[in-house]
Amino acid sequence: MTQLAIASFQPEFVDIAKPTRHKPALVLNADYRPLSYLPLSLWSWQDVVKAVYQDKVEVVAHYDDVVHSPNFEMQLPSVVSLKQFVHHERNLAFTRFNVFLRDGFSCVYCGSKHDLTFDHVIPRSFGGRTTWENIVTACSPCNMKKGGRTPQMARMPLHSVPKRPNIYQLQEIGRRFPPRHLHSTWLDWLYWDVELLP
Numbered sequence: 001m002t003q004l005a006i007a008s009f010q011p012e013f014v015d016i017a018k019p020t021r022h023k024p025a026l027v028l029n030a031d032y033r034p035l036s037y038l039p040l041s042l043w044s045w046q047d048v049v050k051a052v053y054q055d056k057v058e059v060v061a062h063y064d065d066v067v068h069s070p071n072f073e074m075q076l077p078s079v080v081s082l083k084q085f086v087h088h089e090r091n092l093a094f095t096r097f098n099v100f101l102r103d104g105f106s107c108v109y110c111g112s113k114h115d116l117t118f119d120h121v122i123p124r125s126f127g128g129r130t131t132w133e134n135i136v137t138a139c140s141p142c143n144m145k146k147g148g149r150t151p152q153m154a155r156m157p158l159h160s161v162p163k164r165p166n167i168y169q170l171q172e173i174g175r176r177f178p179p180r181h182l183h184s185t186w187l188d189w190l191y192w193d194v195e196l197l198p
């Protein structure tokens with residue numbers, strides 16, 4: 001029910017490369033935690049204004065900017081919280097992005113953050129499957145070096161044992177990757193360790 005209501009806004013995660021122009025609002029769940037960290041849950045100001053009028057969100061903080069129309073005037077919200085709690089899906093999608101995120105966007109063999117690919121820990125030729133437990137993030141050079149061998153055969157130990165993560169674990173990892181542009185009013189709800197640049 002709640003999810004349907006939220007879906008009806010069709011909010012999209014906006015590009016915040018130019019936040020001063022887009023004025024997106026940070027969207028918090030009813031428990032005041034962000035809906036997601038990576039990508040950060042942001043709605044365009046148009047979606048947010050609509051949600052305010054439909055009484056689906058509470059305004060937590062504002063921009064200085066005001067939008068006008070013949071009938072109304074509103075200070076643009078910079079942080080809103082949903083009035084109804086949205087439950088996260090229990091079964092996380094097994095996607096390329098989520099595997100990269102679980103592994104912190106670094107190679108499980110050498111820690112490199114560049115030229116990332118996926119590796120079957122137990123190669124398919126040995127019956128290795130395409131699952132959370134057997135797919136890891138690997139940089140291209142490590143992938144080439146390992147070839148069709150197991151980590152033992154290639155003498156390439158993994159930094160961490162691949163497991164199926166839960167949504168909270170992925171959210172925690174996502175917090176390590178704050179976007180470059182953060183509005184000052186968002187910081188209270190997001191990251192303890194990010195300083196606001198003047």
Ligand SMILES: [Zn+2]
Pocket residue numbers: 107108109110111112138139140141142143
């Ligand atoms: Zn590597």
